[in-house]
Amino acid sequence: MFRRKSEQKISIPTASTGDIAFLLIIFFMVTSIFSREKGLKIVLPPKGAEVKVKKENILVVTVNPYGEVLIGSQKITIPEIKSIVQEALSKNPELVVALKVSRKAPYKIMIDAFDQLKLAKAEKISLTPVKEE
Numbered sequence: 001m002f003r004r005k006s007e008q009k010i011s012i013p014t015a016s017t018g019d020i021a022f023l024l025i026i027f028f029m030v031t032s033i034f035s036r037e038k039g040l041k042i043v044l045p046p047k048g049a050e051v052k053v054k055k056e057n058i059l060v061v062t063v064n065p066y067g068e069v070l071i072g073s074q075k076i077t078i079p080e081i082k083s084i085v086q087e088a089l090s091k092n093p094e095l096v097v098a099l100k101v102s103r104k105a106p107y108k109i110m111i112d113a114f115d116q117l118k119l120a121k122a123e124k125i126s127l128t129p130v131k132e133e
Helices: 017-031 078-091 107-119
Strands: 058-063 069-071 074-076 096-101 125-129
Touching (some): 058 078, 058 107, 069 078, 074 078, 078 107, 096 107, 107 125
Parallel strands (some): 096 125
Antiparallel strands (some): 058 069, 069 074
């Protein structure tokens, strides 16, 4: 009398799944922003341009191979750079800061020292490697 209905298997069509995944990948690639490494913002002089600076207008900040920071022969900490350079700049606005870094010095120390010089509003910075024996 009563017939049982044959059970139908329910399935989700997956034929277009690959297409949808591909479109989603394309969408996210197009809409995402890829970060670029931001290096040091340094304005370099034109090639061959050489400027002579009087010795009294140069403040030498040295980073040795051990990561120690020195101004002259005085060993200082990274945060002290800002106040020392600000004081020197207030006395001599023509001051050029020569940041001399050992090739064996930790990179982070050089960047931290450079950042402190920028915070001190030093606009004339010379970045040179230390001649090592």
